[in-house]
Amino acid sequence: MSTKNQSQTLDILEVCLLAGKIMLRGGAETYRVEDTMMRIAAAYGITHSHSYVTPTGIIFSIDRENVTKLVRINDRSTDLQKVAKVNSISRMISNGNLSVREAFEELKEVERDAHAYPILIQILAASIASGCFLIMFNGSWHDVLPAIIAGGFGFSSMLYIHRLVEIKFFAEFLASLLIGLLSIAFIVTNIGVELDKIIIASVMPLVPGLLITNAVRDLMAGHLVSGISKGAEAFLTSFAIGAGVAVVFTFIHF
Known part of the structure; x- marks a missing residue:
């Protein structure tokens, strides 16, 4: 050659x-x-x-x-x-x-090129999505604002913590923990009504939807290594979100 x-x-x-x-x-x-x-x-x-x-x-x-x-x-x-x-x-x-x-x-x-959307736009979208998810889950309109605040705060916390610590699992765990604490604060102060709906709607922007979709698609296409590894990553992310909320309920008997 x-x-x-x-x-x-x-x-x-x-x-x-x-x-x-x-x-x-x-x-x-x-x-x-x-x-x-x-x-x-x-x-x-x-x-x-x-x-x-x-x-x-x-x-x-x-x-x-x-x-x-x-x-x-x-x-x-x-x-x-x-x-x-x-x-x-x-x-x-x-x-x-x-x-x-x-x-x-x-x-x-x-x-x-920078990311398609600035961080502030991402946080705003996460906040609005949290409010929409609450309505989709048959929540009360009275809880829309708490879900918007908790969802935006949790998503921004995840981005900030991930910059400090490059372990994504740790960032998602702390973000969901903060969402749980903030949601309980809304209930205690009578700003919110249904705790479960607020928490579920607020953590939805953290859920790895694209990762789960790609894992299934890769498995269907025969890419077993990629599909299993992406599925494991999605599982760890989901576990981190659930564990963060579980810790809040473990130490705060509400």
């Missing part, structure tokens, strides 16, 4: 890995990440490629070139806008509208 061809192959490899990295960190399913990477490689003339994706890493290999690279994924969130942008870039590559260098620059720009 000539030096020029080797350099071009490595550039294509970097484009594929960068696209997969952005998608996986944004909350995309494992099968979608693998399919996108292989489609990009095929669009640039590499028809024999293999990708292996787990929630914590990506391995991409090109046959006949003896080129393999691993990318470690340390943090994941939910940013479907970036996933959509990478899909759009992938389609442009498949249509022959982007060179390797242009595609890499476009992907780097997507990676540098």
Whole structure:
């Protein structure tokens, strides 16, 4: 393999890995990440490629070139806008509208982009969602405001604690504990009426809905490692939320 061809192959490899990295960190399913990477490689003339994706890493290999690279994924969130942008870039590559260098620059720009929604908007959305969940669970309109306050406070606490301690389980546990304490305070001060409805509605923004969906989808697609690992992560998150509320009821007999 000539030096020029080797350099071009490595550039294509970097484009594929960068696209997969952005998608996986944004909350995309494992099968979608693998399919996108292989489609990009095929669009640039590499028809024999293999990708292996787990929630914590990506391995991409090109046959006949003896080129393999691993990318470690340390943090994941939910940013479907970036996933959509990478899909759009992938389609442009498949249509022959982007060179390797242009595609890499476009992907780097997507990676540098801030989250689709600022933190204040996320907290506001979590607050409104908590109030809506309370009504959906047949709660009283009198409890809408306590649910909005508790849900927004719990979600903001989770974001803040997660910045201080990079253990997501710990952040979700403390956030649900604070939601339980605040909900009890609303009941004691006669601001709220139904404690259970307030707590359930307030913790809903913390529930890993996308993670559970992706776990089931990956299992159905045959990606057993990714499906089981995502399911385990969702289980730990749910356990942390339940444990936080349980601790409040254990030490405060209300």
